[in-house]
Amino acid sequence: MTFDENLSKMLYQPWPWYVSGPLIALIMALLILMGKRFGMSSNLETFCSIGGAGKFSDYFKIDVKSKRWNLLVVLGSVIGGFIGAHLLSPNPAVEISDKTVAKLQELGFESAGTSYLPLELFSMASLSDPKVWAILLVAGFLVGLGTRYAGGCTSGHAISGLSNLQRPSLIAVIGFFIGGLIMVHLLFPLIFAS
Amino acid sequence: MKNLAYIILGTFLGVVLYKSEAASWFRIYEMFQFDSFHMYGIMGSALAVGVVLVFWIKKSKVKSFSGETINIQDKEKSFTRYIIGGTLFGLGWALAGACPGPIYILVGAGYWPIVIVLIGAVLGAFVYGVLRDKLPH
Numbered sequence: 288m289t290f291d292e293n294l295s296k297m298l299y300q301p302w303p304w305y306v307s308g309p310l311i312a313l314i315m316a317l318l319i320l321m322g323k324r325f326g327m328s329s330n331l332e333t334f335c336s337i338g339g340a341g342k343f344s345d346y347f348k349i350d351v352k353s354k355r356w357n358l359l360v361v362l363g364s365v366i367g368g369f370i371g372a373h374l375l376s377p378n379p380a381v382e383i384s385d386k387t388v389a390k391l392q393e394l395g396f397e398s399a400g401t402s403y404l405p406l407e408l409f410s411m412a413s414l415s416d417p418k419v420w421a422i423l424l425v426a427g428f429l430v431g432l433g434t435r436y437a438g439g440c441t442s443g444h445a446i447s448g449l450s451n452l453q454r455p456s457l458i459a460v461i462g463f464f465i466g467g468l469i470m471v472h473l474l475f476p477l478i479f480a481s
Numbered sequence: 482m483k484n485l486a487y488i489i490l491g492t493f494l495g496v497v498l499y500k501s502e503a504a505s506w507f508r509i510y511e512m513f514q515f516d517s518f519h520m521y522g523i524m525g526s527a528l529a530v531g532v533v534l535v536f537w538i539k540k541s542k543v544k545s546f547s548g549e550t551i552n553i554q555d556k557e558k559s560f561t562r563y564i565i566g567g568t569l570f571g572l573g574w575a576l577a578g579a580c581p582g583p584i585y586i587l588v589g590a591g592y593w594p595i596v597i598v599l600i601g602a603v604l605g606a607f608v609y610g611v612l613r614d615k616l617p618h
Binding site: 301302303304305306307308309310311312313314315316317318319320321322324327328330331332334335338340343344346347356357359360361362363364365366367368369370371372373375376381383384386387390391399400403404405408409410411413414419420422423424425426427428429430431432433434435436437438439440441442444445446447448449450451452453454455456458459460461462463464465466467468469470471472474478 | 483484486487488489490491492493494495496497498499500501502503504505506507508509510511512513514516517518519520522523524525526527528529530531532534535538543545546547549551553555556557558559560562563564565566567568569570571572573574575576577578579580581582584585586587588589590591592593594595597598599600601602603604605606607608609610611613616
């Protein structure tokens with residue numbers, strides 16, 4: 288096989304961590320060099336401002352124009368998601384470890400190991416269950432509330448903040464893990480066990 | 482021209498996060514189970530390269546592409562807001578299996594139920610903005 292064939296074959300397979308991680312850092316650095324900062328969650332506030340949230344709190348009285356660049360990054364990431372899923376991924380299955388598959392099957396996630404997202408939560412059929420609506424809405428609510436409270440998410444704190452050796456970002460990331468571990472180990476059995 | 486650059490950067494980010502499977506609910510669950518190195522590898526290698534790049538940008542006093550001085554502000558000092566906000570975020574991150582970047586990416590990938598997560602996230606940001614002055618920071 289030639290180098291070219293190898294490369295294009297790799298493109299369609301899941302990308303290894305040692306390629307993806309440095310590329311994420313590169314995107315962060317390019318944004319800094321463009322005079323901006325890598326942070327995806329502040330867009331949630333911009334959406335609130337666009338929707339007229341300034342009527343309820345001065346916090347949302349911002350100049351939306353100054354946030355336009357970040358909305359364009361969001362637009363791009365939507366396009367990127369389309370390209371990644373529909374043009375570059377002939378096989379959507381995520382090869383998680385056998386141990387993880389076993390744990391998920393015990394919780395009722397039959398799709399573990401065969402799809403990109405659990406079909407029990409993210410297929411159109413799953414939406415016939417009101418419990419799924421509640422789970423997704425609450426999950427999103429916690430993401431939005433938490434990230435603005437903490438002043439950043441995975442991009443703003445775990446990548447940008449830690450790259451700049453910020454102690455507040457380390458505290459936030461420790462919080463991310465406290466919350467994530469509580470959810471997966473203590474609450475999942477209560478939420479999903481049938 | 483600059484607008485196009487932001488869209489292209491975002492597109493690149495979307496492809497990288499989708500193809501690395503960092504946008505997969507399953508990978509987030511696996512990470513919190515400590516069953517695989519994958520997600521830690523992504524974040525660890527991003528940080529290793531990120532620390533060097535940020536150090537270089539600060540040390541070299543390189544100008545931005547448009548010739549302005551780059552000033553990376555320190556995060557505001559506090560403990561309470563980061564630990565409480567971070568924990569709330571972590572609860573949501575593990576349940577949704579997606580943080581804000583991947584939420585947008587999964588909309589593009591066509592997993593429509595993620596739109597409910599997005600609506601919840603905007604509501605959450607709204608509630609923070611309204612309650613902000615009453616919350617401990």
